Amino acid sequence: MISASADDSSFSQASTGPIPRMSRTLSICIDLCLPRPAAATRLSKIREYAPSAGRRRILPEQGIVTVIEERPIVDMNGRPEHRNPFFRLLRYVARALVALVARTVRAVLHCIWHLAYFLLCLLRPVVDVLMLGGVIMPLVAFVAFVKPEAANGIPFWVFLLMAVGFVGVSMGYSKFIDWIAPPPG
Numbered sequence: 001m002i003s004a005s006a007d008d009s010s011f012s013q014a015s016t017g018p019i020p021r022m023s024r025t026l027s028i029c030i031d032l033c034l035p036r037p038a039a040a041t042r043l044s045k046i047r048e049y050a051p052s053a054g055r056r057r058i059l060p061e062q063g064i065v066t067v068i069e070e071r072p073i074v075d076m077n078g079r080p081e082h083r084n085p086f087f088r089l090l091r092y093v094a095r096a097l098v099a100l101v102a103r104t105v106r107a108v109l110h111c112i113w114h115l116a117y118f119l120l121c122l123l124r125p126v127v128d129v130l131m132l133g134g135v136i137m138p139l140v141a142f143v144a145f146v147k148p149e150a151a152n153g154i155p156f157w158v159f160l161l162m163a164v165g166f167v168g169v170s171m172g173y174s175k176f177i178d179w180i181a182p183p184p185g
Contacts, residue, residue, distance in 0.1 A: 110182070113180075113182050114182050116180075117181060117182055120176075120180070121177060123173075124174065124177055127169065127170055127174075128174070130166040130167075130169055130170040131166065131167060131170040131171075133162075133163075133166045134162075134163045134164070134165075134166035134167035134170065135167075137159050137160070137162050137163030137166060138159070138160065138163050141156045141157070141158075141159035141160045141163070142156070144156040144159055
């Protein structure tokens with residue numbers, strides 16, 4: 001950072017030492033014009049509402065208003081300087097217990113999923129027989145159309161609806177079983 005000296009005749013590198021009087025005013029103006037980081041904004045808000053912010057003192061020889069700041073009672077970061085290792089161990093044990101319970105529940109649900117899939121797959125051949133019934137029903141509908149007394153008063157279109165229903169249930173059940181299949185491995 002380059003700062004102007006008191007007589008503005010030369011420029012020098014700013015050091016960590018005290019700033020000359022003219023450049024102090026210049027740096028205050030620059031600080032007000034440039035955006036501040038979020039941490040500085042939060043700190044200024046804390047200082048603004050802090051009880052010590054009401055104590056102001058005017059230095060008459062420099063014309064600068066200063067604020068006397070006290071060290072806060074609560075640490076800004078909220079972490080103690082020395083941590084008890086027991087609490088770190090306790091935190092890991094708690095995480096392990098929560099992970100164990102979560103994995104156990106997940107394993108039980110996964111087992112139920114596999115068992116339901118297995119039982120529904122056992123019924124798949126039985127339901128697939130409905131496809132054979134769906135193929136035969138149009139022939140029965142033709143017979144009911146040609147000779148109505150053979151169907152005992154049932155109209156032929158009922159047999160066509162049964163054929164559509166048998167085929168739809170058989171295909172829908174197979175698609176449903178494929179849809180709920182658990183992941184391999």
